[in-house]
Amino acid sequence: MTGRADKRADAVVVGAGLTGLVAAVRLAGAAGPGRVLLLEAGGEPGGRSRTTDHDGFRLTLGPRALYRTTRDQLHALGVRVPAREPDLTTALALREGTLHPGYAAPGPLLRTRLLSPRERLAVARLLAFSRSRPSLVGTDAAEWLADRLPTERAREAAFALLRISTYTGRPEMIDANALATHFAEVRRGVGYVDGGWRTLIDALLARARALGVRLRTGTRVTGVEGGERPRITTADGQGIRTRSVVLAGLSQRAVGQFLGQSDPLDAGRPLHTACLDVALTRLPDPTCTLVIGVDEPLYLSVFSRTAHLAPAGGAVLHLARYDDGAGLGPTEVRKRLHHLLDLCQPGWREVLVHERFLPRITTMTAVPEARTGGLPGRPGMTVDAHPGVFVAGDWVGPRGLLANACVLSAAQAARAAAARL
Ligand SMILES: Cc1cc2nc3c(=O)[nH]c(=O)nc-3n(C[C@H](O)[C@H](O)[C@H](O)COP(=O)(O)OP(=O)(O)OC[C@H]3O[C@@H](n4cnc5c(N)ncnc54)[C@H](O)[C@@H]3O)c2cc1C
Structure with a gap:
């Protein structure tokens, strides 16, 4: 329930998943204590990053690898995450129902018997040198792999590794530049977090509380209207007046519905x-x-x-x-x-x-597809016709996939929201 004190707030963040927590901490850091209200529909914060x-x-909820960008962004907020790098050299590969020595690290890749010497070299080169390539925007990953790798077997082997870092099971579904850019990030190293991702949610929550963020759980937002003084409506019929709103971690469909957009944003398929x-x-x-x-x-x-x-x-x-x-x-x-x-x-x-x-x-709320223009084609954080309303989440902004996109877009949206206070 929204309390009497929450009918007004200088800034409101909707959604207390990773995106919303980062946005709230950043906003509170810029605006000062007691000015940010964080509304969460569920009974507890964390969203899809919850740990039981x-x-x-x-x-x-499922496997989680922490990428460097997310880690660095959290460090910048004073949140230190105990994460350790998994050993990829002992990975096994499952092919035709049988386990084989794997090839997830460079050494084993150059020795694997699942590929010919020519195939190994081609896959190793593709993975070692994958990086952001704007010229690939608009090409899907299936076309890219077909262009760069000599055989179907090599393409299958390379995609098996690319798949686990993006969760994308269909190479034709993801933009090649988005995939290549993300794999370059994976090469910088990933971490498994002690205590699960709840560790980073709890640490962000503690930081938010220390900065005077007020959290209201069990509060579903049902409408948002931008303007000089944006207005939020909650499921219990309450209205909240504010100066800026960040819609954090909501799907593009939900955002479209809230804002009464007849033509929902198409950021890619979920x-x-x-x-x-x-x-x-x-x-x-x-x-x-x-x-x-x-x-x-x-x-x-x-x-x-x-x-x-x-x-x-x-x-x-x-x-x-x-x-x-x-x-x-x-x-x-x-x-x-x-x-x-x-x-x-x-x-x-x-x-x-x-x-x-x-x-x-x-x-992923929306995969950056070739047909939607990949990463640069994703929607930005401002919403036409709704001044003071900003959007953040894994489908917003031109940088990052998965949690990286959450923390980067949250930082951008919080900066813009703070500028109105
Ligand atoms: C199985 C799985 C594996 C993943 N693996 C990785 C990985 O290895 N590396 C990585 O970087 N990322 C990974 N991700 C992605 C990452 O976990 C998510 O991008 C991130 O947790 C999303 O956070 P979010 O805050 O944007 O959205 P959510 O976590 O979905 O949070 C949104 C919050 O908003 C609330 N909400 C929704 N509607 C309303 C409303 N109307 N009013 C008020 N509140 C509302 C929801 O209850 C929820 O708490 C994985 C995700 C999953 C599911």
């Missing part, structure tokens, strides 16, 4: 992934800790091998099946993920503490 606790086992989060009292096979599917878009990683996520001796695993357009139902997808667990960790059912299947979680 099961007898000391920390399960985030991306969904099936995830299986598993807690075990012990790991049946300590040698099988990272599996990357080559001919089927599957993934398994023992996150607790790298980060502190489980009590002593226990293990936390994240599995995923990326959407490749095959149209498999949830029962079949779950069966395939269980089969992967049987293959990698036989006997896992006897040591199971908790299992959570997420058949269709939104990993």
